[in-house]
Amino acid sequence: EDQVTQSPEALRLQEGESSSLNCSYTVSGLRGLFWYRQDPGKxxxxxxxxYSAGEEKEKERLKATLTKKESFLHITAPKPEDSATYLCAxxxxxxxxxxxxxxxxxxxxxxx
Amino acid sequence: DTAVSQTPKYLVTQMGNDKSIKCEQNLGHDTMYWYKQDSKKFLKIMFSYNNKELIINETVPNRFSPKSPDKAHLNLHINSLELGDSAVYFCASSQGPGQEHYGYTFGSGTRLTVV
Structure with missing residues (x-):
């Protein structure tokens, strides 16, 4: 069965403290991995x-990477406005x- | 504003009632979806329509009936509401099969509470 597991469930950082979020997956045929941000009530x-192992994409303080089994969302020098729930799909x-x-x-x- | 808009934003109703949620997108997308986000925050796909044609129908009770009058609109009607139907329902759209890499655009959700 296709499955996506994200860790940690919750993460508390100080402003400027860089970290990474993990998304591991087991699927029969990957046709892309998506990252979303969700704010409360939205x-x-x-x-x-x-799409491919080794691929990287960046947007402001966020950088997403992909391997054959997992993806990471790296947050560099985060700010309070980066607070949200980050979803992997x-x-x-x-x-x-x-x-x-x-x-x-x-x-x-x-x-x- | 270009967007996916859902109405109503909040819906509180009694068990056994029938209710509808409406969704409209003005992005020119061909494909629309209904997702359910439960109390554990998992988003699960329920239905998908491409140009008014049902293309994805997950294991959903037949009390849930989607309807797409045109490719810009996708409604969800729920009969005989149960307590377990309480959740946030999200409408989404994408450009079409094979073009999802541009991303799926989500509405702001309808919080359904069944009492």
Whole structure:
């Protein structure tokens, strides 16, 4: 069964303290790995899509990387406004189309 | 604003009632989805439509019936609501099969509470 596991469940950082979030997956056929940011009371906001092992993408203080078994979201010198839940999702085939399978997310809190 | 918009944002109703949630996107996307986010925060796909055609139908009770009158709209009707239906329901859209790398755009969610 396709599965996505994110760790840690929650992470508390001081402003400027860099860290990484992990997303490990077991799927029968990966058609892309997505990272989303979700703020309380809002829908997920698209950050990155990664397709191949070794691929990296960056956006401001965020950098996503992908291996054959997992993805990391590196946060460099985070600011309080980076506080949110970060969701990882794998895209898999479903009857000729694609669907996303999400992990439970990592709740990030960045304190001044 | 270009977006995926859902109504209502909050819905509180009694067990056994029938309710509908509406979704509209003005992004010109071909594919729309309904996701359910439960109390443990897992987002799970329920249905997907591509150009008004149902393409994904996960294992969902048949009390849930989606309808897409056109490719910009996707509604979700729920019959005989149960306590376990309480969750946040998200509508989303994407450009279409094979173009999901541009990302899926989500609405802000409808929090359904069944009492």
């Amino acid at each position: 829908g997920p906001e698209f950050l990155f899509t990664l 794998v895209q898999v085939a479903s009857g000729g189309y694609n669907k996303l399978i999400f992990g439970a997310g990592t709740r990030l809190a960045v304190h001044p």
